[in-house]
Amino acid sequence: MNTQKPLLQMKQIHKRFPGVKALTNVSLRLFPGEVHALMGENGAGKSTLIKVLTGVYSIDEGVVEMEGVQVSMQSPLESQAAGISTVYQEVNLCPNLTVAENIFIGREPRRFGRILWKEMNKRAQTLLSERLNLHIDVTEPLYMYSVAVQQLIAIARALNISAKVLILDEPTSSLDKNEVQQLFRVIEKLKRDGLAILFVTHFLDQMYEISERVTILRNGEFIGEYMAKELPRLDLVLKMIGKELNLLEQLPQLVEDHEASANETLVTAEGLGRKGAIEPFDLSIRRGEVVGLAGLLGSGRTETARLFFGADKPDSGTLTFADGGSGVQTPRDAINHRIAFCSENRKTEGIIGDLSVRENIILALQAKQGMFRTISRKQQEQYADEYIRMLNINPPNPEHLIKNLSGGNQQKVLLARWLLTSPQLFILDEPTRGIDIGAKAEIQKLVLSLSRQGMSFLFISSELEEVLRVSDRVAILRDRHKVTELTDTNMSQQQIMQAIAGG
Amino acid sequence: MSKIYKHHLFWPLCVLAALLLFNLLYSPDFFSITMHDGHLYGSLIDILNFGAPLMLVAIGMTLVVATKGIDLSVGSIVAISGAIACLTISKGTDQNALGLVTFSILLAVGLSIILGAWNGLLVSVAGIQPIIATLILMVAGRGIAQLVTDGQIITVTSTSYSYIGSGSLATLPFSIFVVAIALVIALLLTRKTSLGLFIESVGCNPTASRMAGIRATVVIFAVYIFCGVCAGVAGLLLSSNVSSADGNNAGLWYELDAILAVVIGGTSLNGGRFYLAGTVIGALIIQTLTTTIYMIGVPPEITLVVKAFVVLAVCLIQSETFRSSIVYRRHKRQDTMKKEVARRVS
Amino acid sequence: MSLNRKYIPIVVTIMLFLVMFAVGSFRYTGFFSFQVLMNLLIDNAFLLITAVGMSFVILSGGIDLSVGSIIALSTMISASLVQQHGWSPAIVIPLVLMMGAGFGSAMGAIIHYFKIQPFIVTLAGMFMARGLCYVISIDTITIDHPFYTTMAQTKIPLPGGNSLSISAVIALIVVVIAIYVAHYTRFGRNVYALGGNEQSSLLMGLPVARTKILVYTLSGFCSALAGVVFTFYMLSGYGLHAVGFELDTIAAVVIGGTLLTGGVGYLLGTFFGVMIQGIIQTIISFEGTLSSWWTKIAIGLLLFVFILLQRMLSAKRSAQKQV
Known part of the structure; x- marks a missing residue:
């Protein structure tokens, strides 16, 4: 000593x-x-x-x-x-x-x-x-x-x-x-x-x-x-x-029982990995399923999400989709497979600060449609109003510059951007970080209700109870490895905690 | 009412108005416009007419600057385009033949597209910094223009060709209509298609744009081509106005004036939001300034000193550090130093 | 030791020069002589001096567009003071040099303290200096002061009947001093560090502000010195002297193997970059049928090749880092 x-x-x-x-x-x-x-x-x-x-x-x-x-x-x-x-x-x-x-x-x-x-x-x-x-x-x-x-x-x-x-x-x-x-x-x-x-x-x-x-x-x-x-x-x-x-066992049971396990598989990752980011892993996501990714900071959560979206190129493995398509090398590929991704770095990888809320909302849809199939101004305003109301974006002014909004509202605009492209799989990386309790609950509710309508989610959060609350299944990462998967039956904070701690 | 001050055109318009007002006070007949043989004459018309090439180049430059780029080669493209057109016409048997003139114009515009594409290729595909990539054509292009004209001034005697730069339509100089058409095309391209949105998006945040599925490469490639075409057409105007092509001097300093016009118009060199109307006003300010200086009898070269101050002033206003240094003037220097270190470390 | 990748650009530059000299020697009679080489120095003395200043600026990650204008302003001030006001060159020359240095340091200070891109600040400087020339006079002022004519005509004999001008000797001295400064002084190394990574330089406790301002001061000084040498060469002051010269200078530095993004390059490379530009001109004049604009096209082509070469090397560099 x-x-x-x-x-x-x-x-x-x-x-x-x-x-x-x-x-x-x-x-x-x-x-x-x-x-x-x-x-x-x-x-x-x-x-x-x-x-x-x-x-x-x-x-x-x-x-x-x-x-x-x-x-x-x-x-x-x-x-x-x-x-x-x-x-x-x-x-x-x-x-x-x-x-x-x-x-x-x-x-x-x-x-x-x-x-x-x-x-x-x-x-x-x-x-x-x-x-x-x-x-x-x-x-x-x-x-x-x-x-x-x-x-x-x-x-x-x-x-x-x-x-x-x-x-x-x-x-x-x-x-x-x-x-x-x-x-x-x-x-x-x-x-x-x-x-x-x-x-x-x-x-x-x-x-x-x-x-x-x-x-x-x-x-x-x-x-x-x-x-x-x-x-x-x-x-x-x-x-x-x-x-x-x-205190762990007292989990607020928000999720009413919901059978996603019977649905068909939407996308399967086999041996997907990238050197220095995440060791090769297998993971499949069903339609209407919310898969949580839990792990400490730096455990490879974000890196996993980025491989699914093509934000980084994988060095190994494959992604296969239910419709027979495969391979995602760039974000455009991912978007064409109807995948959406809200990055944890809202400022650098999400918002376009100098553009208005309206423009930020329609950006991904417009990019998907291409340069010449322009969404008319009227249509843009309709979309913006619709999502501002639906997600309760404040201030409710579509012409406000997004950089002047609070973090929570910026996040909602980004959600709106991607929801507008009607994705099959929505990857959310720390969607509730740095935003107030009210907005947090709204986002969680939104994830649940959309998943009931058949949208799949890959949900990443440092807050375990949040992951538990929304997920049907949780994949645990530790030190850049996927260590295990927990499903409803054996999913408790304690088990997750133990899996995260390992050893 | 207070919104007027915040409108991006407010300050450029004020400067322009002040310049015009000064001219009016200095020479009361500055605003007088007279009619001769169905043409309008007057200082204001001259400003529009002589400013036309600069406005064109600046419109193209605006889009490039909006993507956080810069095109130094526009002056050389101006020279090449004028030289090619004049050379083609001067080789013809009947210089007035419409077919020949049309062909020469198409040839010049086609070449400008190629030159613009060259710049676009270097920037978007090869990933070379815009200022460096376009420097190549800035240097070599001047040589190419001289090569085309053989170092001489090529004079043409084609009335059809000179119509572009010095003819008039509906009593106004034709060149004004060319600029108007270019402006309308630019506005349509950027406001009616989503190109404008993509340009601003790429210029403001390239990473986030890529994540939103925008093909940045295509967007950047497109703006350099557009800029090249604008410069090419400006070259036609310029050479047609004097019915000759001068490979040595045509378009000299144009890149700098165009950048200046863009910056005065309110588009930031850091990319993002762009203002085509502001750019046009910026170009008019520069042209009016030149005219004013001519008029009051000061050697025109001294315009450069004024331009230097304008560049510096506009950039200082756009510089965040400068603005905050005015706000926090009372704070000690050490404080700002520490903040600086903190900003860089974080 | 095997050939280090960092030496590739400079080796390419030197080889290129030698090949060009060899080609010229085979093609043209009278090309292969020591005096042709000396003439390269004599005719490009002011380019060499300016390029030395520019090398430091580019190595630090900046750019200086004002060099040509400062040369013109220097010729103008010299001519005006000597010819029209009868001042002694002994006062005028130091004054002009101080003016250049002061001009440069003002630009450096604005670049550093207000964080405005060097491109735009030196552009303003370029306008300013060029405009100030015309404030002095719009016309050429011929210099016939005995000191200047002596400087212009004196030839320093070299063995074998060859000779060098005083300007060329000044340029050579500047190059030698610059090589020493770049490689053997802290200032020189700080310039390289700054060009390599400004943030790291700050964190390593290097005097970033001082270095940056000094770099532009140095460039302003070199331009002014080049202006003085230019007056020895042209024997006049004129606002249109050295128009577009900044491009030649930047081209010389890049062809000399210096990375335009900063941090990599050698002063010796700049020397050969200038010599290559000179030899292109010489070849074209020996050719007779080729016109002067081929120089620009050739230089543009070389710029392209070197920029692409650098781009490929730096792409390899970042690929290497990941291994």
């Missing part, structure tokens, strides 16, 4: 943004020679906490102490000077520069202002081979190497700034198994060197494999600090999702 004093301590941190409490009373202790995992679902406050720690955000209340001395973190440079370095998920280096330069740029060894390339390359070589066991040619440009190696180089840069605290922000998200192991060997070594490492991840297995201690956040609140060994998986998941076991 570690009886040392913490190297870095954050006490009672509060951070507010206009209208939002991003962090409430959060504490964090990092010990030298330890890996400390930071876990939480979307909106838990992980990234805000990291930004506070790296000096990007200033804190409203609370204290940060480094080796017992209070420090102020007003800018990224101050934080760096205090010995805190961060390696982000997307490698923040310059791909066009050499490996050595990426490690040293801004602090190159110089004589009379002249950069000493030989010296720099030699130091880079030594640093990489001695501290990270990485033997590569440091004079090659960075883009020649895989993301995994780039990440190690980013770590080398951090070490070179004589970091005492190393923050690894979801470093494994784009790595394969071997690369993760390579990274973990480096982390073990750094641990022995006495660094304090904050490891942000959403992979449970990886957390248990490497971490001593774990801090859990939820909705900007501090849930607790635990020793990893003493925290069972199920408890961890419960704490992240925010449920107590004994």
Whole structure:
């Protein structure tokens, strides 16, 4: 057991943004020679906490102490000077520069202002081979190497700034198994060197494999600090999702019994997969069935949805449709097979911000019909009015720019866009995230009633009770694998939770 | 009433009105229009007539800019088109033959389509940044125009051809009708078919457009072709007006003036919403400005300085950073720096 | 060490130059001589100087359309002050250089602080500088100050009866300094980093604002210096000098193997890019029957080939990353 004093301590941190409490009373202790995992679902406050720690955000209340001395973190440079370095998920280096330069740029060894390339390359070589066991040619440009190696180089840069605290922000998200192991060997070594490492991840297995201690956040609140060994998986998941076991069984039974299992299969995925996104899986969806996808953030839920819609091209497997068609390579293919998809990234992949509600509603139908079969203005207005009324979109003005609507109303407009194309299969990725309770219930009801009319759904949500409430069947994903499927008879939050936690 | 200020044409119209007003005060007979042999004459008619090629090019450029693109090659296309038409006519035995003139016009327009398609291909299929892709034709096109004219000025004596650029129809210069037709076609294409919706959609959010099933490649390809045709027709107007083709100088600076007209008209260089009427007014503003400067006796080249300020002013107004820096002027610089870092990190 | 992919464009450029020189030497008598090479330098000294400044701008991920106009403005200011106001060149030349640098840094500051595309800001700069020429005078001002005529006529003898002009020597010095700055100073490396990934540069704590503004300052300075050299060459100041020159400059940089999206390229490549443009002109003049516009067509063609080559290399690059 570690009886040392913490190297870095954050006490009672509060951070507010206009209208939002991003962090409430959060504490964090990092010990030298330890890996400390930071876990939480979307909106838990992980990234805000990291930004506070790296000096990007200033804190409203609370204290940060480094080796017992209070420090102020007003800018990224101050934080760096205090010995805190961060390696982000997307490698923040310059791909066009050499490996050595990426490690040293801004602090190159110089004589009379002249950069000493030989010296720099030699130091880079030594640093990489001695501290990270990485033997590569440091004079090659960075883009020649895989993301995994780039990440190690980013770590080398951090070490070179004589970091005492190393923050690894979801470093494994784009790595394969071997690369993760390579990274973990480096982390073990750094641990022995006495660094304090904050490891942000959403992979449970990886957390248990490497971490001593774990801090859990939820909705900007501090849930607790635990020793990893003493925290069972199920408890961890419960704490992240925010449920107590004994409360689980009281499920509001919204779904009246509905037999979708007798209907014909609409679409079947066989061995569908994409490297680095989701391992090959089988999944079939019947007509009028709501299939839920449950799993933690980063478990491959969204990636699965994107393969069904052709937003990403699969590297393996097939999609077969009931009508005999097969294969979906692009969104257009999917739309022609009458598949619709509401992405979780409303802003970047959903709304066209500068266009009106009306234009956003008819966009997909118009694209499907082609350029010259234009929907008349009158017809457009009819559609817009119809859906504004049906989905209760507010303000009920079809000429309002969509970027000025609230998140919930934007979501409804996107639903309207796709409903107008009368899809057979509607993929909803986090359709209720960031929207108010009322709108949430409306969307859930809509899914249920449409499924009774024969529309199939693939429903993704981080909120388990929501998935349970609307789904006839739930597919569980963990660490980019489809682990199991649960149907009505054995579907309870506890079972789902256990399947998600695994192990 | 307050809605008037927010209308996208409000400010461009104000500028145009102010310019005209200045002219009126400076020379009271500025607005006078007289009739000679069934033609109308006057400064206003001149502005419309001389501004016609620019309006045409700017209309095409508007659609390109709306897709978040840019076409630097329009000036060269103007030169090539005029050169080809004049060369074809000058080779004919009877320069006035309608068949020959029609053929030469079709040839020039056809060539413009090909040049536009070339740009469209590089941008939409090869995926090269628009500014870089169209730079190629901007450089090479000028050479091609000179090649066609053999570095000389080709003069034609065809009255049928000169009708396009300097003839008049129903007392008005014919070129105005050409612009009107182009504008109507553009409006029909973009407002009666859904091309306009797709252009705005692709320009505003390419990813979301792809997800909604829009074929961005086709849309982008189409706008570059349209822009090429507009530039080609502008080249015909320009060369027909002076009955000659000058491969060296025809259409020089047109790309910049056209971009300027588009920006003044309220279309953002960041793509999205586009305003064809605004563009036409923008082009008129530029032409009026040139006329004004001529009239008050300042060397016309000094228009450039004024243009520089206009470009800068319009862009500063469109720049979010600039607007917010005015709003938050009181805040310390460090604050903005931090915000900046935060914006980039998140 | 095997040939690194990063050297492909520059190797292509140098090979192209050598092939063109070889072809010219076989085809035309009198082409294969040291003096032809020297003449390339003499005739393109100002292009070389401007292209050096432009290389830094493009390497940083920007573009500078104002170079031609700044050259014209420099010739105009020099001519006006020396001829019409009787100032000494010893004052005028530093003044012109400062003007160029100041002009560039103003554009850089607007680009950085207001986040407006470099294309549009330098376009405004181009209009501005060109317009200011005409504010000074609409006509050509001939320079007959002894200093300028001496600079124009002095030939520096080289072994073998060859010679170089002073302008060419200045251009060579600029290239050598630029190579040193690009590869051996922090500023140079920051420019590359900025062109590689601006956001990363910021996160790595590099002085992004300073670097960006300095890059445009440097380009403005180089243009002004090119303008001074241009006066040695033309012995006049004129608002129509160097019209469309920005295109030649950009073309030279791209043909020199620099990636237009920034971050990749070499100053040595720019040197050969300029030489290729020069040799195209030389070949065309030796050919006799070919007219000058073939230069533009050839350069446009080369631009196309190089842009496509870069596009293919960068496509491979991103494919490689995923493996």
